[in-house]
Amino acid sequence: MGMGDGGHVGPRDWKRKESLASALIQVALVAVLLGAAVAFVVHRGRVRQETDTRLKAAQGLAQRGNPADLEKALKELETLFALDDKMYGAHALAAELQTELWLDHHQPGAEAHAREHLARAEALENKDVERYGAKVVRARLLLAEGKAAEAEQALTALRERGASNPKLWLTLARAYQARGNLQAARQAFSRATEAGWRDPRYAAAYGEALLEEALYAQAGEAVGRALSANAEHLPSKLTAALALLYMRERPADAERMLQEVQEHEAELSPALKVRALAARAELALARDNPEDALKQADAALALLPEDAPALFERARSLAAKKDAGARAAFEAAVAKHRTAPLFYLEGAKSLQQAGDGAGALALMDAYETVFRDVQVPAGEGKTVSALERDDRYWLARGGMLEAAGRQDEAQAAYERAIAVKGAALARAQYAKGALLLARKDYTGAREVLAAVTPETGAGPLPDAYAAMGEALFGQGDYATGLQHHYVALSRDRARKVPLEQLQARAADIGKRLTAAGQSSMAKTWKTETDSLLR
Numbered sequence: 001m002g003m004g005d006g007g008h009v010g011p012r013d014w015k016r017k018e019s020l021a022s023a024l025i026q027v028a029l030v031a032v033l034l035g036a037a038v039a040f041v042v043h044r045g046r047v048r049q050e051t052d053t054r055l056k057a058a059q060g061l062a063q064r065g066n067p068a069d070l071e072k073a074l075k076e077l078e079t080l081f082a083l084d085d086k087m088y089g090a091h092a093l094a095a096e097l098q099t100e101l102w103l104d105h106h107q108p109g110a111e112a113h114a115r116e117h118l119a120r121a122e123a124l125e126n127k128d129v130e131r132y133g134a135k136v137v138r139a140r141l142l143l144a145e146g147k148a149a150e151a152e153q154a155l156t157a158l159r160e161r162g163a164s165n166p167k168l169w170l171t172l173a174r175a176y177q178a179r180g181n182l183q184a185a186r187q188a189f190s191r192a193t194e195a196g197w198r199d200p201r202y203a204a205a206y207g208e209a210l211l212e213e214a215l216y217a218q219a220g221e222a223v224g225r226a227l228s229a230n231a232e233h234l235p236s237k238l239t240a241a242l243a244l245l246y247m248r249e250r251p252a253d254a255e256r257m258l259q260e261v262q263e264h265e266a267e268l269s270p271a272l273k274v275r276a277l278a279a280r281a282e283l284a285l286a287r288d289n290p291e292d293a294l295k296q297a298d299a300a301l302a303l304l305p306e307d308a309p310a311l312f313e314r315a316r317s318l319a320a321k322k323d324a325g326a327r328a329a330f331e332a333a334v335a336k337h338r339t340a341p342l343f344y345l346e347g348a349k350s351l352q353q354a355g356d357g358a359g360a361l362a363l364m365d366a367y368e369t370v371f372r373d374v375q376v377p378a379g380e381g382k383t384v385s386a387l388e389r390d391d392r393y394w395l396a397r398g399g400m401l402e403a404a405g406r407q408d409e410a411q412a413a414y415e416r417a418i419a420v421k422g423a424a425l426a427r428a429q430y431a432k433g434a435l436l437l438a439r440k441d442y443t444g445a446r447e448v449l450a451a452v453t454p455e456t457g458a459g460p461l462p463d464a465y466a467a468m469g470e471a472l473f474g475q476g477d478y479a480t481g482l483q484h485h486y487v488a489l490s491r492d493r494a495r496k497v498p499l500e501q502l503q504a505r506a507a508d509i510g511k512r513l514t515a516a517g518q519s520s521m522a523k524t525w526k527t528e529t530d531s532l533l534r
Helices: 011-062 067-083 088-103 110-123 133-144 148-160 166-178 182-195 200-212 216-229 234-247 251-262 270-286 290-303 308-320 326-336 341-353 357-371 391-403 407-420 425-438 442-452 462-474 478-494 499-515 519-532
Strands: 375-379 382-385
Touching (some): 088 110, 110 133, 148 166, 166 200, 182 200, 200 234, 200 341, 234 270, 326 341, 326 357, 341 357, 341 391, 391 407, 425 462, 442 462, 478 499, 499 519
Antiparallel strands (some): 375 382
């Protein structure tokens, strides 16, 4: 009876207890798994937040543009990689910065790191929305290997797929430059500068390219924009100083900038140390001290024996010393940077001044060989040789030919410069007019010079007014000739030509008037010029 009334547990009670225990265990497991998932998500979110913060910090540091800033940016990325070494954007940025330290600054060890990070970025490319960052770095490496056409093709393909950022435009500009298409390069440099206006590296690269084209004023303007983005950007200060020195303007300002760079000597990369020494060589030349210039250039080459600007400064120093090795030195500089007009145009001028006219013309021939086959747009879907549009080349070549006594060839070169109707038009017209004047073709000289010597006195070249005065003297029109000579003297006075030079010119004109039987006019001329040149 006892057994029937209680104590016996049937199968249904056992199943009920088993189901309850199982449910509790399952709930506990779900709770554990859910907690782990939440913890993982939270941790991953924190890691992602920190990696994003580190990446932005690295980008911000890199935007300051100095080698030390790039190194600091890379340290931020090292910390990021300790948290997540599979982040495409970070590896692409590291590859870019290491490539810059390698190719632009010649920092030891940077090449291996650049290639390592580029390989990692390329392996991760399909996991990131922005897929062309590593491809731009790869194109930069193609350029370094001398494969400019391949680099241009790869970058153009990216552009056709809609890619567009300052890094791409900068690399494309360098590809155009390497192939000699300087017109397209300037446009691409400008696009990079506009898009990356917060980063001084883009404007600095544009300024350096303009300097290599011997466009000094424009180079100064470009690096001025870089210094607006970062007033302590050392590469821009060096380019700004060189631009002033090549123009032979404000040498004190150039020296001040070089001193400011020197104050950061511990932060200078090998390339910047070489550039600073090359700039000091040019400063010595501006002070008519070729011995010190050669010393500075040789010190630069001891650091980087194949640096093209340092080789160029060494050649200029030798030419200033009238050393017979100057021509070979310029050829060595040109061989390292074939598409830098500066090396040809200023090199030829230096050789001519050193008395090596044949060497000067040889450099101009080499220039023609490099740029003759480069094609530039000519409108209506047509192209023309870049040389046909290169008025500076024809003007410079004309000057070399005239100095060599080859006047007919010189005149033909000046006419080709005039036909371009470019920025050098006025100088080309003056050069042709002066040549005709030297040949005593006064009528022809007046016809050419009339375009650059308006009666208002507002013509662009004071020398052209002096030449027109001589042409008028040659035809016996002394009164009108004196008006042009007076404009030339007053304009030169305004641009601070040394007073003793102007007084000597005025006195010579007075003597010639007297010798020509124009004594009364000579007295009036003396009165007027004495007042002007007091």
